[in-house]
Amino acid sequence: MDSARPKRKTTVNVNYKEKSELDLVQEQEREANVIKKAAKKPEPSKPETPTKLAGKNKSQDKSQYVPVDEVVPINFQPKCDQEFNVLLDLKGAKVENNVLTLKDGTRIKKGDFIYMICEPPGEPYYIARIKGFARKEKDDATKSAKNYNFEVCWFYRPRDLNRKSPDARLLFASLHMDECPISSFRGFVTVKHRAEIEDLDAYRMIPHSFYFEKLYDRYMVKMYDVLPTIKLTNLPPNYYKALTKRYEYIFVEVGRGQDLLSDPKNCEKCMQWAASSDSIQCLRCQKIYHLLCVDPPITNKPKRGFAWFCAACNKELEEELSEKRGHMLHSGLPSQIAASIKDEDSDASEDVSSSQTPMEVESRSESIQTNETELPNGKLARYEELAIAFLEADKNLSFEKRRELEEWPYRYLGMHAKLEDALDLQDRPYPRAASRLGTKHQFTGIVDWYGHPVVYYDDSDYPKARSRKKKYQKEDYVAD
Ligand SMILES: [Zn+2]
Ligand SMILES: [Zn+2]
CATH class of the missing domain: 3.30.40.10 (Zinc/RING finger domain, C3HC4 (zinc finger))
Structure with a gap:
């Protein structure tokens, strides 16, 4: 696994060889037997020590007292009837069209949410979404799973971001990608957006179910609101169709999503959607x-x-x-x-x-000083034109096929992105920040040095009304 992922703090000595499922079951049975024996033969002579169960035992007869701490290991957990560790048998497994098929017919495909063994083992599993499968040897065209790695897109747990949250089911989406060996797979999970869950408390009761509503970007060091594209309402019709066809989610600056979720805003005059x-x-x-x-x-x-x-x-x-x-x-x-x-x-x-x-x-x-005498101009906005062109070029692909082609399920559509960016197949989905070019961030108060007059360049390539105005004034001054 890539070392760029933040490591979790641990104080225990780590054994990287996980115990297999069978060993765990046997151990738990052994532990259960020990408890049974201890319950049958209580040791009344032993002096009572404060234990976790002391409060419960106080009212009971002393002869029934079991020194629980001595026989039950501190990390004892009852036997889990559901299989938790799923170790893959990769013998004869094949990877084809972003689908890994095991010999027993199990399919693991792009878009699945999975547990991955964490580094070091013994901590909660990492949770990821499969982005695809990458060949280890680029020239080797064999379909054997041994030649492939997972390409995964991580979900962070609050602890990964040094955040404290009492909700163990809360995750944060990310655009953090890694290549991981297929053997680090540990099972399937369900990850849903908060808006897709009706009853959160009931959802939390289902094993291996997690939810997210924010995305953390480690380069911006910033949290973003994630919105399912299907729930967006304040968008022009063709653009909405094209956007939902490409992306499952968009993310925007925190609090900026309300505008996209409000009722569609149309111009009073031309009745077209108005950004x-x-x-x-x-x-x-x-x-x-x-x-x-x-x-x-x-x-x-x-x-x-x-x-x-x-x-x-x-x-x-x-x-x-x-x-x-x-x-x-x-x-x-x-x-x-x-x-x-x-x-x-x-x-x-x-x-x-x-x-x-x-x-x-x-x-x-x-x-x-405005009046409404002008006829509405029949021209469509650029994002609508692009959306119609995109849908036309894409009409042979089904909804699922189109999304499968996309590298990422998320895309930035916040205050520094244009609507049409989301329809550009070359555009990257990463978040953007405001430009740092201009008089606000660059020093412009340069004074003349003897024999070296300040020379200004024509900035007509960067049409920004305010900065141009200032510079023209300075040119006049220099000319004087
Ligand atoms: Zn008015
Ligand atoms: Zn209008």
Whole structure:
């Protein structure tokens, strides 16, 4: 097993040869016999010592007392009627099309959840999902299982992440992959997403059943919310179909999933689905419009804390105001009226930031002067176009076959991913972080040194309104 996986702390001397099932059973029978004998022949002469069962024994006759600690080993467990350790007999086993078939007909396939012996043995088994089978010798085309390793995708237990959880059935998904020998297989488990379980308490009672609802990424050192794609509602129809066909789960930043699980949001004007990144909501009537469906189109979404009103509401607001304050104000600019309303409305004015840069004020007054005369543009959004193309190219593959082709069951679709990324077959499923390029993270206040004027490069390849503005100002300064 790869040494990159965090090792569990252990103080015992480790014997890497596990006892076989038979040995365990025999040992347990021996232990049971010892207890029976001890129960038949109590030793009344022995002085009573405090034991775990002391409380129970106090009220009973002293002659029935059994010094349990002396005959029952401290790690005694009652005999388990279910087979727990499943050691595979790999003689004559074959691997074909991501399915391992044993001689007795048992099939272990891609997508199965399994126990793997942990390192060191004696600790709880590792739990993994089979991602596939990898050849040990790349050139050797034999199908014998001896030539193959498991490719597994781990689930972490809370203890692996140094988290304390009283719930022994809780797991965390991961994008952590390893190649492991097939012989470290120890049995099948059930792993479900929390949303797929109706009664969690009943589910916990079933042996070998685990659940997860979060994904831990060890490179981001961050937890993500995992959502089953089938449960997502706030997505355009074709995109939803394509996404569910490819992935079983998506993961997003913690708390960001609510938007995807809410009722589908459609533009009032063109009735098409509206992503929150390219749409705007009226503060008054709560209706949603695409930025490009309002007239004139809005190029930049107003900053957080800035209210926007649709044309109808804007008109009503003006009328209300003129009634309140007489007709003197009617000639005022709509932006001023809106601002004064907001000042009166204490709830709404709380989230308005006190400092306003000229650019923000500009975008605000611009966004308020809108009316709905423009015809809806019939063009589909890019993610819908891509989704239709994907479904068309993929129509010969069934749902199961498509998902089997996918390397990972999870995919990142959080705030730093575009919707269309999930339809790109070349795109990787890993989480992303915000870009660290730009004036916020790079130093720009370079001063001239004697005889070495500061030279600026054309950054038109990186169209970002604010940084360009600043740099042009500096160019002017240098030219002076
Ligand atoms: Zn629209
Ligand atoms: Zn409105």
